[in-house]
Amino acid sequence: MPIKVLELHHVGFGVTNAVAEEMRDFYAGLLQLPQDATRWNIPGIHGYWINLPNGTQVHILGSDGPSPYAKGPGKDPVNNHIALAVEDVLAAEAELIARGVEYFTLDNVASPSLKQLFIHDPAGNMVEIHQKNERRPGIAKESAASNG
Template sequence: MIRLIDHVNIATEKLAETRDFFVEVLGLEEGPRPDFGGFEGYWLYAGGRPIVHLQKARGPAGPSNVSALNHAAFEVGDLDAMAARLDAHGVTYKMMQVPGAPVRQMFLEDPNGVMVELNSPRPI
């Protein structure tokens, strides 16, 4: 049985730009990645785990709004601090409270148009 999501993988033509976005803007850390024999990519870590894998796309890659897989969601400890970080980098996002749940969330796009959801518990 599935217990949790291990990682997400993003195929991109903007490999370095996408790495920089997830590291510099969202705060992940670049870490060790196995040598896949010339297959370019990065593994990005949170809490010691590689949760975002990036790979060089073999051809054009489209944004989330034209994909069956709509978005990737991550939990953050302080959504207000993340909002300040996004503001400092000029990243547009939408903040909302989940109706009837103690969760606030924000939605933004990475450099490829991949939708990213960030969630943080908050008492109602």
């Protein structure tokens, strides 16, 4: 069964902590894009979520060196990536397994029910896959279930 991608959720930029501040100033200051005040606390990751007018976000992920969530070379979810929201993350994982696609996961990092899958495209770009209704930009987790 194909993986049903519903939307581009965010683009993540992995940068040093100092550059994270400059990135925030660039997106929120120069470009006047609102900062998402409901960003989850991600232990060990300094950063910001910036809202774009179409509901997608820019995630600025600050870490001086490999993040505490790195699973080895090329497997650090804080590195640059795009994140796609899917209809069913468990079905997406089953499809990756069925096709023999190498991936790594993060479970419950910033939310007790968050499951993230990470794969690489043929050019080596990292792609995150997660459940669509897990989180919407600017909406606290408690409200996300009612807002889809």
